[in-house]
Amino acid sequence: DITFTEEVGGRFEALNWQVIRLEDGMNVDRVSRALDEAIAETARPSLIVCPTQIGFGSPNKAGKSASHGAPLGEEEVRLTKRALGLPEDTAFWVPESVLDHFRASLGRGETWESEWTEALDAYGQAFPREAQELARTLRRELPVGIAVDLPKFDSKIATRAASGKVIQALAGPIPELLGGSADLAESNNTWIAQSPSFQPTSPEGRNLCFGVREHAMACAVNGMNLHGGLRAYGATFLIFSDYCRPAIRLAALMHCPSLFVFTHDSVGLGEDGPTHQPIEQLSSLRAMPNLFVFRPADGNETAACWLETLRRTEGPSCLALTRQGVPAVSSEDIERHPARRGAYVLHEPEQPAKVTLLATGSEVAPCLEAARILADRGRGARVVSMPCCELFEEQDPEYKESVLPPEIPTLSVEAGATWGWSKYAQAHVGIDRFGASAPGDVVMRELGIEPESIARKAESLLTPERAIR
Template identity: 40%
Template sequence: MNLLDQKTINTIRILSAEAIQKANSGHPGLPLGSAPMAYTLWSKYLKHNPHNPNWANRDRFVLSAGHGSALLYSLLHVFEYGLTIEDLQNFRQEGSLTPGHPEFGHTVGVELTTGPLGQGIASAVGMAMAERHLAAHFNKEGYDIVDHYTYALVGDGCLMEGISYEAASLAGTLGLDKLIVLYDSNNITIEGDTQIAFKEDVRARFEAQGFATFLVEDGNDADAIAKAIEAAKVSGKPNFIEVKTKIGYGCPAKQGKASAHGEPLGYDNIAETRKFLEHHDQEFFVEDEVKAHIKALNEENAAKEAAWNTLFAAYAEAYPELAKEWAVWNGSETVNLEDLYANYADTSKSLATRQTSYEIINQIANRVENFVGGSADLAPSTKTYMEGKGDFYQGDYAGRNLHFGIREHAMAAIANGMAVHGGLKVFCSTFFVFSDYMKNSMRLAALMKLPVSYVLTHDSIGVGEDGPTHQPIEQLAMLRSMPNMVTIRPADGKETVAAWEYALNSKEHPVSLVLTRQNLPYLAGTGCDLKKGAYVIGDVASKDADIILIATGSEVNLIETAAKELAKEGIKAAVVSMPSSDLFEMQDTAYQNEILPKDKTKRVAVEAASSFGWHKYTGFEGAVISMDTFGESAPADLIFKKHGFTVENVVKVAKEVLK
């Protein structure tokens, strides 16, 4: 390492500390300790072009330890990604491009929203999986148009969270040799020394999981860091580089202490840090010498992309059909499934919506070549296997069926990584009740506006004998309360087609498809209006009704039958299928009033799940037939009857509301 490298490293350190101090909020410990490894990676090994941050074949860098965001922002400023000194000065301020934790889509150069520890490394595994799948599909001899690495910088907290174990286990099993994890090993967390709660041999753990492991004894030794990265790139395995650092390095009063982790250094300590690092005194300043150095590096980076562009142009001539596919995979084609409605029009038939989904998934797989997905070891139950499309495993990354193992936590984060990488339409699947395990990753997908699809089956007490541990009650309310998540619980085959069509064409919403285990009859009048969230099926319009019955999923058939019974007594009941309150809330007020007129206050909502949220639609004069207790182990029909999900009870409650 030369003096210019050291000067640039210290510039990154001081900029980070200054941004945190000005905000009087943040985490200076990681930026001070990890700057040498981050700079070594970005300056010598990371294939990127700051002047085209979305270059498809760039290496991906994920700051899994997202609390150290000031380090990433300083890198983005120094490497000319468009972040200004003013942006650094506005760290953690309202509306700034430098929020407390990195946010994808908000700040140019941020590859992933990280904050909850462990999410970053798990999503990095997804990025590495996407790279391997795309390479297997597109690359030809002499034309490695997909050839890039995924780097993740992690801390002790990331590796304590269980999601990191799940993701690393899968990465090792799959042999993802383009994944390199850099571990900021400083033995300090918020509460103090890691000896209190984290004493395992971390490198041995990763080695047992199938990683090549490396140790850098001194986090300031950039040459040793460089040698470890070079060795990792040819190991033939996923890679784990432990870099022994000192948290808060350079601040004499705080380095190596827990107090360096999550609080500003203080102006006096920053002054002492400058002296210790032999750095200039001017605030928020980058020397011309450093700027010139980075400019030269960026010219080299631009040349790498130019060389790739030349390679791709030759590839397009040699393989024009694949080049067209590349454009489609990286574009935004619209998927049309309208022809599938006819398969579910015969009202004398019935089928579980998970089975309908299986048929649709296989139709999609034949039409959409970049459609990939899998389950947490439940494909035979969630019906998510794509026939004839191969399995993704070490030895054949071209397979489109992903096998996550029993790892719901990591599965959802990996799906995020694959989606944010680009080029693929991704789904993952498990039993609905286990979406609890996936919640954090689903929330981040919604925050990042990633169109990941979740196939969540066994959607209610209809699970039956498996009992309350497997019968979802509150999960629908959980997902419906999540901003930007679209939750859909279809009532039959046609609604399932429409739900999948919406999910495939979503650009900014992740979509949860909540599907039944038990058979449901095909209904008349259902179909593409699902995309409006709620609509009337049957002959009675809401404006003409005495009472409005509202339901989702398996309960729509129930209210439709109840409406026929009420009609025998001269009571006009409108039947509203509301598969997605999220989509309904996106409609204009006129449509919402057409389906639920303000003057029609006699309403009954029926759903075999928590009542939470339904009173918004039923009001003070309505009623909700729901489940506000956990289920029980018994045959599904018996449980439905016991808890009031019968035609007789719906009719009874409707009459009580009318009184």
């Protein structure tokens, strides 16, 4: 009555829902009839306004917040049982009538399962190809050979644009792929071109127009993926992943294979400034258990990372993609791309490596240029691209040591918070402050995300007598 004074039913009526109002939500028969009414309405969703009493039956705590967050206590439980006409001295009591009611569901369930199995078998006989496709989607398996048709990239392109091309290529062989954006489809490059939007007049549409509802979008994506038979994705700017976070966390908790596409992934987005430039978001997402965070370095890594997100079925994945163009730096062999191992050696110097430059996303290319600067100064620098830390952690110890030899100092480079990189590196080039409103390349340069600054920081890891003063 104090904090929630709006007329909720009226709001849902304005949205053209069926609204069923009950006077007493504790009246079981009336609630049952309301459920039947809701089930009978097939053209629109229903809301049942069902007033109830918190702590119902408790003589001293009914209707009070005290019954919400703490046990009633032994004496109050006894008094509540007395008020409800239940045996006071039985710790756990279930009436026989209740047991009978629930046990009857076993027989109903067996009958329904049998009917469903028979119908599915008949469908398989009549439509064998379609039945096999249905079974594949329910198993969350990918069609064979989809990597063959994925685009390859040999020139500069924003990874969000590369992702858009990958989505178009995947949409044909993976008909269960669908998704949408929180009112940013053109910026996120997530619209499936050969399909309409999902509407009452076009239920076959695979483009979901979520509007500016990031949290609701992520929840809906989770629901579709939990249902099965679909691989759903949701998209927005990386900075707005904060609004999606509770639903992403539940996806990770539930081992739900939701896909999230987050573009505009660094201060490199430019003039929109600090309110839109993500800093702590990458580190924050990587801190979440069972969430795989992919930040590809170029178009080819983007295609390879999309493939890995779809192959992953035991938890959610997100892609962090650039607004600005990045050069092609990695292999065009998408099926066997080394990004599938989470991190790999992209560049090995001609002279013995004295330092490893470990980078993600748009910072990989500047690290390659920094390695050339160091080579000109007689210092060998290995460059490692790490599009997915979580995938790298699944590799065997021998592979991980071959990529990041413990005897060689490592410098991490990422245009975001440096928190978390001490697991792999002894020094860091990153951004532990908010960004600035200016062209993206200017912001990057002013905040030290550029080759010369990276090279100088790398030299600080070498012995003092060899470092440039």
